[in-house]
Amino acid sequence: MTQEELDALMSGEDSGLQDIDSLDSSQAGVGVDEGAGEEAGEMRFDPNDFRVHAAKSWPPPPPDKDHKVVHQLDDVTRDTEVKAGEVFDQLDIISSNAESIVKSTKKMKEYFVAQEELFTKLTEHFSHVESFKHALESTQAMRKEVAAITDSANNCSDAILQAMDIMQFQDINRQRIERVINVMRALAQYMNSLFESKIEDSKRVASAVYITGDNNPNIANAEDIENLIASFGQKK
Numbered sequence: 416m417t418q419e420e421l422d423a424l425m426s427g428e429d430s431g432l433q434d435i436d437s438l439d440s441s442q443a444g445v446g447v448d449e450g451a452g453e454e455a456g457e458m459r460f461d462p463n464d465f466r467v468h469a470a471k472s473w474p475p476p477p478p479d480k481d482h483k484v485v486h487q488l489d490d491v492t493r494d495t496e497v498k499a500g501e502v503f504d505q506l507d508i509i510s511s512n513a514e515s516i517v518k519s520t521k522k523m524k525e526y527f528v529a530q531e532e533l534f535t536k537l538t539e540h541f542s543h544v545e546s547f548k549h550a551l552e553s554t555q556a557m558r559k560e561v562a563a564i565t566d567s568a569n570n571c572s573d574a575i576l577q578a579m580d581i582m583q584f585q586d587i588n589r590q591r592i593e594r595v596i597n598v599m600r601a602l603a604q605y606m607n608s609l610f611e612s613k614i615e616d617s618k619r620v621a622s623a624v625y626i627t628g629d630n631n632p633n634i635a636n637a638e639d640i641e642n643l644i645a646s647f648g649q650k651k
Contacts, residue, residue: 516568527558
C-alpha cells in the first residue's frame with residue numbers, strides 16, 4: 416500500500432476503502448506494533464516508526480568512531496610510525512653504547528699488553544719471585560676477559576644492525592595500509608559522485624520500510640487496517 420492509499424484510508428475517501436477487503440497479509444504495506452491488542456482502542460500507531468528517511472543511517476552499523484574504518488587505519492599508520500621511530504631511537508642509543516665499550520676495551524687491551532710484557536720480563540729475571548708469576552697470570556686472564564667483552568660488544572652492534580633491518584617491515588606495512596586507504600578514499604569519492612543528487616536528504620519524501628510483496632511478520636493484514644481506521648474514528 417502506498418502513502419497516498421493510506422492517507423485516503425485515514426481520511427475516509429471511497430477510492431481507498433474499495434481495496435480493504437482484498438488486502439491480505441502479503442499485500443498490506445503498513446507495519447503495526449506487535450504488542451497491539453485486538454481491540455481498536457488498544458492499538459498504537461506512529462507512522463514515523465515504519466518509515467525510512469534518507470538522512471537517517473539505515474541499516475546499521477552507524478558511521479561512528481567504532482565503524483569508521485579509514486579513521487582506524489589512519490590511527491594504525493600514525494601510531495606505527497611513531498612507535499617505530501621510538502624503537503629506532505632506542506636501538507641507536509644501544510649502538511652508541513656498544514661502540515663506546517669497544518673503544519674503551521681497546522685502551523684496556525693496550526694497557527694489559529704492556530703489563531703482560533713487563534711481568535714477563537720480571538718473571539724471566541726473577542724467576543724465584545712468586546708474586547711476579549701471579550701478576551703475569553692475572554694480567555693474561557684480564558686480557559682474555561677484555562677480548563671477550565670486545566667480542567660481545569661487536570656482537571651487540573651486529574644484532575642492532577639486523578634489528579634495524581627487520582624493523583623496516585613496519586615502514587613497508589605502513590605504506591601498504593596507506594595504499595589501501597588511498598584506494599578506499601578514491602572509491603568513496605567515486606561512489607559519492609555517482610550517487611549525488613540535486614535534492615538534499617532533509618527535503619526528500621520518506622519511504623516505507625515494508626511495501627506490497629514483502630514477507631514480514633510486522634506487515635498488517637486487512638483486519639489490522641480495519642481496526643486502525645476504527646481507532647481513528649473513536650478518537651474523533
